[in-house]
Amino acid sequence: MKNKTILVPLDGSENSKRALKKAIEIAKPERSKILGLYVVYAPPAFVISKPKINFKENLIHDSQKFLDNAKETCKKNGIDFESKIIHGSDPGFDIVKFSENKKFDMIVVGARGLNPVKKILIGSVSNYVLNNTKIPVLVVK
Amino acid sequence: MTIRKILVPFDASGYANRAFKKALNIAQIHNAEIVVASVIPGKYSSNLGFSIKLDKKSKDQERSFADKLLLKLKKTAEKLGLKSSSVIIVDSSVEKGLTKYAKSHKIDMIIMGSHGRTFFRKLVLGSVAEGVVNQASCPVLVVK
Numbered sequence: 248m249k250n251k252t253i254l255v256p257l258d259g260s261e262n263s264k265r266a267l268k269k270a271i272e273i274a275k276p277e278r279s280k281i282l283g284l285y286v287v288y289a290p291p292a293f294v295i296s297k298p299k300i301n302f303k304e305n306l307i308h309d310s311q312k313f314l315d316n317a318k319e320t321c322k323k324n325g326i327d328f329e330s331k332i333i334h335g336s337d338p339g340f341d342i343v344k345f346s347e348n349k350k351f352d353m354i355v356v357g358a359r360g361l362n363p364v365k366k367i368l369i370g371s372v373s374n375y376v377l378n379n380t381k382i383p384v385l386v387v388k
Numbered sequence: 389m390t391i392r393k394i395l396v397p398f399d400a401s402g403y404a405n406r407a408f409k410k411a412l413n414i415a416q417i418h419n420a421e422i423v424v425a426s427v428i429p430g431k432y433s434s435n436l437g438f439s440i441k442l443d444k445k446s447k448d449q450e451r452s453f454a455d456k457l458l459l460k461l462k463k464t465a466e467k468l469g470l471k472s473s474s475v476i477i478v479d480s481s482v483e484k485g486l487t488k489y490a491k492s493h494k495i496d497m498i499i500m501g502s503h504g505r506t507f508f509r510k511l512v513l514g515s516v517a518e519g520v521v522n523q524a525s526c527p528v529l530v531v532k
Contacts, residue, residue, distance in 0.1 A: 269527055272390065272391065273391070273414075273418075276417045276418055277417055353529075358521075374518075377502075377518075377521065377530055380532070381532050382532070383410060383529055383530065383531045383532065384529070384530045384532075385497075385527055385528070385529040385530075386521050386527060386528045386529075386530070387527045388524070388525055388526065388527060
């Protein structure tokens with residue numbers, strides 16, 4: 248059996264951590280690889296007002312930290328972990344676009360992420376991914 | 389926590405078939421038990437958007453149809469050496485029936501197709517799949 252790859256979009260939230268745990272659990276007996284994807288996006292207000300603090304660098308720094316943590320937890324469980332940071336404006340769209348070019352066997356997303364405005368039911372990003380991709384999606388609560 | 393019990397809602401559509409295959413695959417890897425479920429409406433059905441009272445004959449028909457389906461699935465699962473069981477849930481709402489069952493029977497994962505047979509409400513993502521994803525307390529794998 249060939250090695251499979253699981254895509255895990257991460258955003259630093261509790262739910263995405265849980266998604267990673269579940270992904271590890273699934274990947275372990277299959278010996279599949281995990282690809283952690285972190286979408287860095289600046290809210291429109293920040294893009295328009297051009298703040299003087301180096302906002303973007305801070306975001307990238309945070310994401311790198313989180314991905315390093317994720318890598319360590321994967322290493323403990325003996326799973327190959329690859330990380331990727333992409334820049335985008337709409338996380339859902341970017342995740343789907345990213346998954347189109349490569350062949351993933353599954354996407355594991357947390358049910359709710361960081362977006363506080365649209366978090367009433369299932370998260371907006373996970374909903375978008377669920378609706379727009381052709382790959383099986385595992386929604387972790 | 390490992391995956392021990394997988395719930396597979398089945399409604400005899402192509403998507404459900406694909407979900408079942410995926411479930412078999414995952415169950416084999418994790419050595420998990422497969423629970424095949426089918427939801428049939430109780431006294432009242434809301435399939436057409438409004439509720440109608442079902443007579444006993446059509447109810448029996450639905451039940452026997454579901455029975456046959458689930459038996460077939462159970463056999464295919466057992467051929468692969470998996471533990472499996474089947475259950476018929478009686479609830480007027482498919483989503484509620486499934487999530488309730490998953491909660492009370494400690495299901496670790498639900499694997500279901502993205503679209504099913506509810507014709508009128510399946511516009512984008514199947515309404516049932518979306519409802520289950522929203523309401524379930526366990527991880528849900530949606531197979532396309």
